[in-house]
Ligand SMILES: NC(=O)c1ccc[n+]([C@@H]2O[C@H](COP(=O)([O-])OP(=O)(O)OC[C@H]3O[C@@H](n4cnc5c(N)ncnc54)[C@H](O)[C@@H]3O)[C@@H](O)[C@H]2O)c1
């Protein structure tokens with residue numbers, strides 16, 4: 001069965017439109033529908049010398065296999081024409097409207113999932129919206145608890161989950177408490193089984209402080225907050241281990257026994273996976289009522305409308321969203 005995925009290109013001045021145009025040239029085992037301004041995609045296709053046929057989507061008909069060189073479109077207008085590489089706060093509402101439309105299409109059952117291109121968080125805030133990323137925004141739109149962010153390589157050989165995401169580093173210790181860590185561990189445990197077929201995943205949990213606190217001599221959160229949360233999760237049948245010193249957690253010996261790593265904060269976990277597999281890693285929202293994947297990179301403004309845009313992560317994000325949709329709700 002062919003599944004239909006909606007694709008939001010994200011920031012119009014960034015490389016998201018390039019990704020949509022280039023990905024449309026490739027074979028896909030899903031039907032792709034771009035939620036975007038058709039003029040933006042047509043302009044970007046012309047700018048990079050790619051032939052693209054845009055066709056209005058009919059959500060009342062069953063999905064059909066993607067035809068390379070064609071792209072289904074669910075049209076929304078930008079406020080102003082986009083200039084590649086130049087952010088314009090006037091188009092921030094358009095970026096969010098595309099996300100809202102994608103959520104609506106998924107919740108109405110018109111699409112089996114959504115794949116998001118990169119947005120620029122600062123320009124959306126500059127336009128007056130409090131916005132820390134898709135993850136929180138989509139949760140609010142779906143009336144869901146904040147989902148858990150996981151980045152995974154396309155082969156699944158490394159999955160990194162974040163216990164805290166887009167908050168200042170100074171706020172991390174205060175955000176780590178028993179109920180929150182219980183929520184993160186429960187979500188990883190249930191969602192890896194439900195969406196990826198990994199029953200009882202082994203989850204390795206990083207400490208917060210150097211050497212996981214060195215028995216309390218280098219910080220107290222590891223012993224007082226993280227260790228009890230892991231023990232309580234074990235009581236609920238979750239195979240979690242830790243807190244483990246983060247400096248050696250990502251060594252091959254440790255990774256060989258892990259289905260997922262839980263890092264305590266954004267830059268404890270993401271540099272590792274982006275170093276290992278930038279452009280073949282996928283950002284996955286665990287715990288949303290809809291399927292949502294994204295790329296592992298940002299708007300790369302200086303590369304918009306150039307030949308240097310790597311589509312690897314977008315290709316992987318589409319494939320993973322299709323696989324998750326096939327696993328069912
Ligand atoms: N999924 C998302 O929406 C997402 C993800 C990450 C960052 N962002 C946002 O993007 C904006 C810019 O972030 P940044 O500059 O830190 O990171 P970035 O990923 O845009 O750029 C980092 C480096 O990687 C390069 N790069 C990124 N994607 C590439 C691709 N597909 N092909 C070739 N080279 C690529 C860039 O040219 C740059 O050198 C920020 O607002 C950030 O919050 C959004």
Ligand SMILES: N[C@H](C(=O)O)[C@H](O)COP(=O)(O)O
Nearest residue numbers: 133134135136283294296297
């Ligand atoms: N933390 C992500 C990354 O570094 O790739 C990125 O900012 C995207 O976050 P959202 O999925 O919440 O937009």
